[in-house]
Amino acid sequence: MQPIVxxxxxxxxxxxxxxxxxxxxxxxxxxxxxxxxxxxxxxDLSEALTKGNAPEDLVKKPAxxxxxxxxxxxxxxxxxxxxxxxARTVTVNGEALAYTKLxxxxxxxxxxxxxxxxxxxxxxHVNSLADYRVFRRDLNGARxxxxxxxxxxxxxxxxxxxxxxxxxxxxxPVDWPLQRLLPEEAGRALQSALAEQxxxxxxxxxxxxxxxxxxxxxxxxxxxxxVSVDLVLSAxxxxxxxxxxxAAGLRTxxxxxxxxxxxxxxxxxxxxxxxxxxxxxxxPFVMPLMNAARALGRTLAGEDTxxxxxxxxxxxxxxxxxxxxxxxxxxAGQWQVAGEAPSLEARYVDAAGNLxxxxxxxEATGKRGQYMREAPPVxx
Amino acid sequence: xxxxxxxxxxxxxxxxxxxxxxxxxxxxxxxDIPDDWTCPDCGASKDDFEMVPTD
Ligand SMILES: Cc1cc2nc3c(=O)[nH]c(=O)nc-3n(C[C@H](O)[C@H](O)[C@H](O)COP(=O)(O)OP(=O)(O)OC[C@H]3O[C@@H](n4cnc5c(N)ncnc54)[C@H](O)[C@@H]3O)c2cc1C
Ligand SMILES: [Zn+2]
Numbered sequence: 001m002q003p004i005v006x007x008x009x010x011x012x013x014x015x016x017x018x019x020x021x022x023x024x025x026x027x028x029x030x031x032x033x034x035x036x037x038x039x040x041x042x043x044d045l046s047e048a049l050t051k052g053n054a055p056e057d058l059v060k061k062p063a064x065x066x067x068x069x070x071x072x073x074x075x076x077x078x079x080x081x082x083x084x085x086x087a088r089t090v091t092v093n094g095e096a097l098a099y100t101k102l103x104x105x106x107x108x109x110x111x112x113x114x115x116x117x118x119x120x121x122x123x124x125h126v127n128s129l130a131d132y133r134v135f136r137r138d139l140n141g142a143r144x145x146x147x148x149x150x151x152x153x154x155x156x157x158x159x160x161x162x163x164x165x166x167x168x169x170x171x172x173p174v175d176w177p178l179q180r181l182l183p184e185e186a187g188r189a190l191q192s193a194l195a196e197q198x199x200x201x202x203x204x205x206x207x208x209x210x211x212x213x214x215x216x217x218x219x220x221x222x223x224x225x226x227v228s229v230d231l232v233l234s235a236x237x238x239x240x241x242x243x244x245x246x247a248a249g250l251r252t253x254x255x256x257x258x259x260x261x262x263x264x265x266x267x268x269x270x271x272x273x274x275x276x277x278x279x280x281x282x283x284p285f286v287m288p289l290m291n292a293a294r295a296l297g298r299t300l301a302g303e304d305t306x307x308x309x310x311x312x313x314x315x316x317x318x319x320x321x322x323x324x325x326x327x328x329x330x331x332a333g334q335w336q337v338a339g340e341a342p343s344l345e346a347r348y349v350d351a352a353g354n355l356x357x358x359x360x361x362x363e364a365t366g367k368r369g370q371y372m373r374e375a376p377p378v379x380x
Numbered sequence: 381x382x383x384x385x386x387x388x389x390x391x392x393x394x395x396x397x398x399x400x401x402x403x404x405x406x407x408x409x410x411x412d413i414p415d416d417w418t419c420p421d422c423g424a425s426k427d428d429f430e431m432v433p434t435d
Binding site for chain 1: 388390402418419422424427
C-alpha cells in the first residue's frame with residue numbers, strides 16, 4: 001500500500017498523524033522533517049526561562065518514540081525539495097517518494113527586517129526548538145538583550161528574559177506593544193507592566209544597524225539612539241513556507257490556500273498549520289491547527305469532515321500583565337474599553353452592538369469563560 | 381481524585397478542582413467530562429490526555 005505523506009513534524013504534522021490514527025490504523029503514514037523530529041510544544045519556548053527549563057527539558061518525545069506510539073515512519077534530517085503533483089511524488093534528500101495523499105505541514109519562517117552593520121548574521125530568530133538551542137547557548141551569561149519587534153512573540157520573550165534578570169530593550173515602530181491586536185489602553189497596560197520589570201521601550205523607532213563590539217553588539221536606532229547589548233533577537237513576524245507549493249503550481253495567497261476540508265487546489269494535497277490559509281484566514285496559532293488536525297484526520301481516513309473553528313482567543317504569555325485577545329477579523333466595529341489598568345476589558349462591537357472581538361488584561365483575564373460564551377466562532 | 385495531563389501541551393485537569401471557568405464543577409470525574417471536550421490551552425482532544433500517576 002502506498003503511503004500518505006506529511007511534510008513536517010511540528011504540532012500540525014504530529015497533530016494530524018495522531019488524529020488520523022484514531023480512524024485508520026493500517027494505511028502507512030510517513031512524516032518527513034528537516035529537523036530531528038523531536039516533538040515539543042512550541043509555545044513553551046517563550047516561557048522556558050521563567051519556568052526554569054533548559055532546551056532539552058522541552059522535548060516531549062524523541063522522533064523514534066513518536067514513530068512507535070503512532071505506528072508511523074518519521075524521516076528526520078530529511079529535506080523535501082520538490083513536489084510533483086502529476087506523478088504524485090515528493091523529492092526527499094534527492095530521491096522520489098510516492099504518495100497517495102500529501103499533507104503540507106511545513107510551517108512558516110521568521111521574517112527579517114533589512115539591517116545594516118557587520119553583525120546581521122548574529123541576530124537571532126526563534127521559530128523552532130533548534131533555533132532556541134542556539135539562542136540559549138549564546139544567551140549564556142548575557143546581561144542585556146535587544147529585541148526587535150513588540151508583537152506577541154517579542155513581548156513574551158521580553159517578559160521571559162526580564163524574569164531571568166536580563167535587561168531588555170524592545171524596539172518597534174508601533175506606538176504601543178501588540179498594536180495590531182490591542183486597543184491603545186490595553187497595549188499601554190502591558191507596556192507599563194513590562195517597563196516595571198525593567199523593559200526599556202524604544203517605540204516609534206527602528207533598528208538601523210547592528211555592529212560587533214567586543215563580545216557584544218552595538219545597535220543603532222533610526223531615531224539616533226545607540227544601545228550596547230550582549231545579544232539581539234528579532235521577532236517581527238512570520239511568512240508561511242509556500243515555496244514548495246508555489247513551485248508545484250498549487251494556489252497560494254498569504255499561505256497555501258485551502259478550503260474547509262483543508263484541501264488545496266490539487267485535490268490530493270492538503271495543508272494545515274502555519275503554512276496554510278484556511279478559507280482566506282491565516283491563523284498561525286495552536287488552537288486553529290488542532291481543530292484542523294481533528295477534521296483532516298477524519299477526511300484522510302475517508303470521512304470528509306470540514307474544519308470548525310470555535311471561539312479561539314490567543315493567550316499572550318506575559319505574566320507581568322497577562323493578556324487574552326480574540327481579534328476581530330477585519331470586520332467593521334469599534335473598541336469599548338472598561339476597567340482600570342492593568343485590569344481592562346475591551347469589547348470590540350459592530351454597528352448593532354454585538355461583541356465580535358475582545359481583549360482582556362490583568363485580572364480581567366479571569367473572565368475568559370464568560371467572553372468565550374458571548375463571542376461568535378471564527379468558522380462556525 | 382485523579383489528575384489528567386494533556387500529552388500535547390502539558391495542561392493538567394485536576395478532578396478535585398474541576399474547571400469552574402468552563403462550567404465543570406470541582407469534583408467532576410474525568411469520565412463525566414464530554415468526549416468532545418478539548419484542552420483549554422491547546423485544543424487537543426480529550427483522548428490525548430494521560431492519567432498522572434499518583435505518588
Ligand atoms: C516563541 C513562540 C511562542 C508561541 N506561543 C504561542 C502561544 O502561546 N499560543 C499559540 O496559539 N501559538 C503560539 N505560537 C505559534 C505556534 O507555536 C505555531 O502556530 C505552531 O507551533 C505551528 O506549528 P506547525 O506544525 O504548523 O509549524 P512548525 O512547528 O514550524 O513545523 C514545521 C515543520 O516542517 C518541517 N519542514 C519545513 N520545511 C521542510 C522541508 N522543505 N522539508 C522537510 N521538512 C520541512 C520542519 O522541520 C518542521 O518539522 C508561538 C510561536 C513561537 C515561535
Ligand atoms: Zn493541551
